[in-house]
Amino acid sequence: MDAEQVKGAVAAVAGTRATVRIDGQRIGVVVDASGLDQQARDALEASVRMAASVPGAEVRVVVTAERPTRRLIAVASGKGGVGKSTLSANLAIALARGGRRVGLVDADIYGPSQPRLMGVEGTRPEARDKVLMPVATPYGVPLLSMGQLVEPGRALAWRGPMTAGALGQMVDAEWGIADTLVVDLPPGTGDVQLTMVQKHRPAGAVIVSTPQDLALIDARRAIDLFDKAGVPVIGLVENMAGYACPHCGEVSDPFGRGGAEAAAAEAGIPFLGRVPLDIAIRTASDAGQPPAAQDDDRVFAGIAAQVAAWMARN
Numbered sequence: 001m002d003a004e005q006v007k008g009a010v011a012a013v014a015g016t017r018a019t020v021r022i023d024g025q026r027i028g029v030v031v032d033a034s035g036l037d038q039q040a041r042d043a044l045e046a047s048v049r050m051a052a053s054v055p056g057a058e059v060r061v062v063v064t065a066e067r068p069t070r071r072l073i074a075v076a077s078g079k080g081g082v083g084k085s086t087l088s089a090n091l092a093i094a095l096a097r098g099g100r101r102v103g104l105v106d107a108d109i110y111g112p113s114q115p116r117l118m119g120v121e122g123t124r125p126e127a128r129d130k131v132l133m134p135v136a137t138p139y140g141v142p143l144l145s146m147g148q149l150v151e152p153g154r155a156l157a158w159r160g161p162m163t164a165g166a167l168g169q170m171v172d173a174e175w176g177i178a179d180t181l182v183v184d185l186p187p188g189t190g191d192v193q194l195t196m197v198q199k200h201r202p203a204g205a206v207i208v209s210t211p212q213d214l215a216l217i218d219a220r221r222a223i224d225l226f227d228k229a230g231v232p233v234i235g236l237v238e239n240m241a242g243y244a245c246p247h248c249g250e251v252s253d254p255f256g257r258g259g260a261e262a263a264a265a266e267a268g269i270p271f272l273g274r275v276p277l278d279i280a281i282r283t284a285s286d287a288g289q290p291p292a293a294q295d296d297d298r299v300f301a302g303i304a305a306q307v308a309a310w311m312a313r314n
């Protein structure tokens, strides 16, 4: 066997990523796949294996990768139905459009709606060596959802340790090059939220509320949960803030205006912006076409820019 020829063939497909060691009839190649996603990693491994194969020699290819530092952004609300899932999906997409590498974890056991919102309803993640492989979505944001792991309607029957286990499996999945995981938490302050803050230590939390006083009181509880655990609250988003008329586009404020901004100021946290109650947001979301993926999106892009700026500072 011509060692230089083997090294040259491997270098031709893997450049400086590969280190070749030849010992008698054994060829060992270590490939550094840092920064590559699973598909590119598999392709590189296959081409290295082919380049190194010499009749009669035993070839071993080991792929290594530096684990990227990945930060979790928890999206939480005090009560259900305020649009937390809608915001999580659109925040994840808008952050990705802004240049971050984002994955989305749907930990909402009460209503895991992300597969529908992200246009991949009915798909199930595969597991490799017991590690889950997130499902690709049309929006460049891979997804893992409680809804993909359990039969519809069964998640609620899960006991605490099971949901904690599922959350761990989703967070520790094969996220490849993702540097940011947006986590859609269930509403309220139960087991999943506690596991999230204690075990998975999110870098920060985004709180979603509607403008009504009661919702804001509940939001305060969610803020307290993160405060007590020492997880910084990035800020508050007001959803369904003002009604955008589907005919003329004029925005009116059936629940008053400025309540959430004042509540954020009172709690000493930044106000990240408001999302109007807009029928177009609901219909696009129901159709698996999140508004943040559209070129004319301003609303979610603005909120994501603030979250990205916070991440760059912290």
Ligand SMILES: Nc1ncnc2c1ncn2[C@@H]1O[C@H](COP(=O)(O)OP(=O)(O)OP(=O)(O)O)[C@@H](O)[C@H]1O
Residues within 6 Å of the ligand: 077, 079, 080, 081, 082, 083, 084, 085, 086, 087, 108, 110, 111, 113, 186, 187, 239, 240, 241, 275, 276, 277, 278, 279, 280, 281, 282, 283, 285, 286
């Ligand atoms: N700004 C908005 N304008 C119009 N509809 C909205 C808006 N935000 C959310 N919705 C709609 O309100 C409903 C509830 O939203 P969503 O599922 O995001 O809330 P949630 O807080 O995640 O609820 P859950 O507590 O069930 O997890 C959905 O039908 C969604 O399409």
